[in-house]
Amino acid sequence: MVNVRIDDIPLNWLEEILNLSAERIVVTDRDGIIIYINEAYCEFLGTTVDKAMKRPVQEVIENTRMHIVSRTGQAEIAAVHHINGSEMIANRFPLIVSGELVGAVGTVMFKNPEELQLYKSKIQNLVEELKYYKTREESEFTSKYSFSDLIGTSRPFMEAKALAERISVSQSAVLLLGESGTGKELFAHSIHANSLRSAYPFVPINCASIPEHLLESELFGYEDGAFTGAKKGGKKGHFQLANRGTIFLDEIGDMPLAMQSKLLRVLQDKEIQAVGGQKSVPVDVRIITATNRDLEKMVDEGKFRQDLYYRLNVIKIEIPPLRKRKEDIEQIALKLVEKLEKRFHRKSVRLSQEVIRLLQQHSWPGNIRELENVLERCINVLDGNVVMPNHLPLYLRDQETALFDTVPQHANPAGTKIKPLKETIAEAEKQAILAALAAADGNRQEAAKLLDIGKTSLYEKCRIYSIK
Ligand SMILES: Nc1ncnc2c1ncn2[C@@H]1O[C@H](COP(=O)(O)OP(=O)(O)OP(=O)(O)O)[C@@H](O)[C@H]1O
Ligand SMILES: [Mg+2]
Structure with missing residues (x-):
């Protein structure tokens, strides 16, 4: 050289x-x-x-x-x-x-x-991109709610909340049961946040939203070259990401039977095997599951493994639906208004007494999520600062006309109230969907079959009527 x-x-x-x-x-x-x-x-x-x-x-x-x-x-x-x-x-x-x-x-x-500006703008994009991924990574795997976010002082709710607080420090599996929109996810976050694992990740995964053939690799990860299209170097599964923390398996009732067996094995052996991998790796993870379906009935029908059900159902917490805690409605509505005000850059929004009364009368099949949707709609159409009955969706306003009907020209001689046909049809349609969903244990595919309509059409209608 x-x-x-x-x-x-x-x-x-x-x-x-x-x-x-x-x-x-x-x-x-x-x-x-x-x-x-x-x-x-x-x-x-x-x-x-x-x-x-x-x-x-x-x-x-x-x-x-x-x-x-x-x-x-x-x-x-x-x-x-x-x-x-x-x-x-x-x-x-x-x-x-x-x-x-x-x-x-x-x-x-x-x-x-x-x-300097020119230079800065060149690196700015990179810095922002980095920040985005960093916060996403951090925020994705931390609990975002704690028990103080769970509003309600009614007896059934306080009992569920107290039980959840008490068992949060335990290591045992928790099964959260409750109708759609009752706050199962909030409970799961809060339990983790209050546990000894709170410094470690909280990893949620929705079993219903992941295609069946991807669920295993999402949960347990895969090794390099496990299948065509697999990322080089493999990928960590949610169980590994949750190590020392908590994994939240939402909509566990939608987990296919084949996966249920694999999950059971993980719970028994406390170790996982990545797809395409040879060796098992130990994991230390607490499991919280949630569903709005009747798991016991599913066990009887052979749709859910009984042994897995026992493993998951060590601590069962039933979250009461909103209609069983009507005294909480006002408090929750006010809290939600506060949250929505921030989101829509509004200030001093109030609910009129009539509106509170109407909210308390409704049966809320979609629970708190439905209430939140209704209030969001109100804030969107609000002209002043006070939410009045006319800001509410028709089906809520109708309760008032049904109960306090003072418009004689709409009453027929027999005294029954006549509504515009469109509203009657909409109400009937909503009730039929709710009934079908209840009969199908919340399974939309089955409910669509019962109603003899397409799944997409059912989803669209659920969206229109705020049914979750
Ligand atoms: N006790 C509560 N106080 C205030 N807000 C609540 C409470 N419970 C639930 N919420 C709010 O209601 C909405 C629905 O809650 P969450 O997603 O936890 O319900 P879920 O039971 O998981 O519903 P689904 O079965 O449809 O997934 C959320 O926006 C949440 O912030
Ligand atoms: Mg949920």
């Missing part, structure tokens, strides 16, 4: 190299006298190299600190320097040769704020 020494490089080359690598550069000796300055810097200062050379640096560069750095030996990196009426970013390094401080080197990184 040829040994190239720096003095083999021609001097004019060296100068060009300096110009290219540090656009604007100045070198002073220990006394702060300029011993080198390049043309770019001089041009920036409005002078020439000849005029600047051999002069004290303070006389050539406004507000400089080069003479200080050449004495103290303390580098100043990315310092803001006011010069020529604008701000530039400067670096000042002590020049140490053979262990001795002989002067200082200064460079100007950005000659004006615009140049």
Whole structure:
């Protein structure tokens, strides 16, 4: 190998190299006298190299600190320097040769704020992208609610909440049962947040929303090359991500039988095997499951493994539906309004007494989620600050006309109330859907079959009527 020494490089080359690598550069000796300055810097200062050379640096560069750095030996990196009426970013390094401080080197990184801005905007995107992934990773696997977010003082609710608080420190499996929208997910978050595992991840996974053939690899991960399209290096499963923390298997009633067997094995052996992997890895995870389906009935029908049901049902918490705790409705509604106000940038929104009364009369098949949807709609159509009955959806307002009907022209001679046909049909349709969902234990596919309509059509109707 040829040994190239720096003095083999021609001097004019060296100068060009300096110009290219540090656009604007100045070198002073220990006394702060300029011993080198390049043309770019001089041009920036409005002078020439000849005029600047051999002069004290303070006389050539406004507000400089080069003479200080050449004495103290303390580098100043990315310092803001006011010069020529604008701000530039400067670096000042002590020049140490053979262990001795002989002067200082200064460079100007950005000659004006615009140049800095341009640079910043280039890295800004990268920084933001990084931040996004970082917070997503962090927020994805931490509990977002605690028991103080669970509103309600009715007896059945307080009992469920107290039980959940008491067992949060235990290591046993928890099964949360409750109708759609009753707050099962909130309970799961709160239990983790109040447990000894709270410093470790809380990993939720919705068993119903993941295609059956992906569920196993989502739960247990896969090894490199486990199947075509598998990510290089493999992928961690939710169980591994939740190690030392809690895994929340939502909608466990929708887990296919084949997966149920695999899950059972994990619970028994406390170790997992990745798809395509050979060895088992131990995991320490607490399990919380939730469903709005009748698991016992599913066990009887052979749709849910009995042994798995026993393993999951160590601590059962039943969350009461809203209609069984009507005294909580006002308090919850006010809390939800507070939350929605923030989301929609509104202030001082109030609920009129009539509205509170109407909310308390409704049976809320969709529970708190339905209440939240109703209030969201109200805030969207609200003109002033007070929510009045006319801001409520028709089906809630109708209760009032049914109970306090004072509009005689709508009453037929027999006294039964006549509503516009459209409303009657809508109400009948909603009731039929609710009945079918109840008969199918919340399984939409089955409910659609019972109603003899397509699944997509059922989803659309559920959305319209706020049925979850
Ligand atoms: N006790 C409560 N106090 C205040 N808000 C609540 C309470 N319980 C639930 N909520 C709110 O109601 C909504 C539904 O709650 P959550 O998602 O936990 O219900 P869920 O039982 O998991 O429903 P689903 O079975 O449909 O998944 C959420 O927006 C949640 O913030
Ligand atoms: Mg849920």
